[in-house]
Amino acid sequence: MKTTVRILTLKNEIEASLLDEILNERGIPHILRSLHDSVYDGMWQSESCWGFLDADEENKEEILKIYDEMSRPENIIDPI
Numbered sequence: 001m002k003t004t005v006r007i008l009t010l011k012n013e014i015e016a017s018l019l020d021e022i023l024n025e026r027g028i029p030h031i032l033r034s035l036h037d038s039v040y041d042g043m044w045q046s047e048s049c050w051g052f053l054d055a056d057e058e059n060k061e062e063i064l065k066i067y068d069e070m071s072r073p074e075n076i077i078d079p080i
Contacts (some may be wrong), residue, residue: 004031004054007063012050015071019053022066030055030063 007030010016016032023030034051055063 002056002058005057005060006052007055007060008053008067010050010053016050016053018070019067022070023055023063026066028055028059028063030059 008019010019010032013034016034020030020032031054032051033054035049053063
């Protein structure tokens with residue numbers, strides 16, 4: 001992987017897992033960086049965001065398009 005850039009700030013673990021799965025299926029190299037810190041038992045993570053997605057600059061537009069599509073209200077399933 002070339003030098004990576006920060007592409008997205010992720011809100012929660014579910015969003016991160018879903019995006020990770022989609023990007024893996026499409027063969028798009030990326031790195032998920034969680035802000036979880038065991039010393040603070042994840043307190044900082046829940047206050048700010050879950051973490052970040054970094055990837056090659058050349059994949060930025062495709063990743064943002066995928067993220068936009070998965071975040072549309074019509075694609076979100078209401079919990080039971």
